[in-house]
Amino acid sequence: MTSALARRTHNGWIVAPDGNLPPRGNRSALLREAIAQIAREGGGRVEFWIHHADDGDDDEPLACGFSKWRELWQMRCPLPAAPSTLWVRAFTDDDADDFLAVNNRAFEWHPEQGNMTREGLAARQAEPWFDPRGFLLHFRDRRLAGFCWTKLHGATAVDPALGEIYAVAVDPDFHGRGIGVPLTLAGLQWLAAHGPRTGMLYVEHDNLAAVATYFRIGFSVHHADRAYELVVAP
Numbered sequence: 001m002t003s004a005l006a007r008r009t010h011n012g013w014i015v016a017p018d019g020n021l022p023p024r025g026n027r028s029a030l031l032r033e034a035i036a037q038i039a040r041e042g043g044g045r046v047e048f049w050i051h052h053a054d055d056g057d058d059d060e061p062l063a064c065g066f067s068k069w070r071e072l073w074q075m076r077c078p079l080p081a082a083p084s085t086l087w088v089r090a091f092t093d094d095d096a097d098d099f100l101a102v103n104n105r106a107f108e109w110h111p112e113q114g115n116m117t118r119e120g121l122a123a124r125q126a127e128p129w130f131d132p133r134g135f136l137l138h139f140r141d142r143r144l145a146g147f148c149w150t151k152l153h154g155a156t157a158v159d160p161a162l163g164e165i166y167a168v169a170v171d172p173d174f175h176g177r178g179i180g181v182p183l184t185l186a187g188l189q190w191l192a193a194h195g196p197r198t199g200m201l202y203v204e205h206d207n208l209a210a211v212a213t214y215f216r217i218g219f220s221v222h223h224a225d226r227a228y229e230l231v232v233a234p
Helices: 028-040 059-063 093-106 118-125 180-192 208-217
Strands: 006-009 012-015 044-050 067-078 135-140 143-153 162-170 198-204 220-232
Touching: 006 028, 012 028, 028 044, 028 059, 028 220, 067 208, 093 118, 093 143, 093 162, 135 180, 143 180, 162 180, 180 198, 180 208, 198 208
Parallel strands: 012 044, 162 198
Antiparallel strands: 006 012, 044 220, 067 198, 067 220, 135 143, 143 162
């Protein structure tokens, strides 16, 4: 089944995949109908996301049997940020294997960024937003030590132009060497040079080390996106 109610994903189902939800207080009917349809299709693990969530959004999914699963914070900062003196260079296709090795070590736990394959990388490179010049790599001891992958967003009716830190990571072998902050600043520096006056990133709210780093750099929380999960029997 693929509909406005639910869509299959690589690991189950997602409810309201287009993100268009009825107002708070009117979501239980959508959730119950989606659960019933998913059960008829064989059941499975179900995700339900609420964007710009607050505590008042929990009642309906919890009453329908969902439990809280993830909370992503969108954090923003003014650009330009502090300068970085870290040496970086742009990604090339010859870096793919090294990137995948570092990415999958650093994001072993991550539902979207972890376990990336050559095919997954190629799919991201085929996206219209991809720009290798903003995919920055840092090397130490002749090894890829970390990367900062950026993404430019044009202005919309509700948001200014945004420069996103799409993914930033340091190889676990290089943790504790002071790379993370200047690597993030290098990405923000590249973004600021290409127009946006606001930097942005997403982070798991309970990734305390990363959140503390971003606060030090000058980010603050703009909003929370919250996910709930449920296993539906057939």
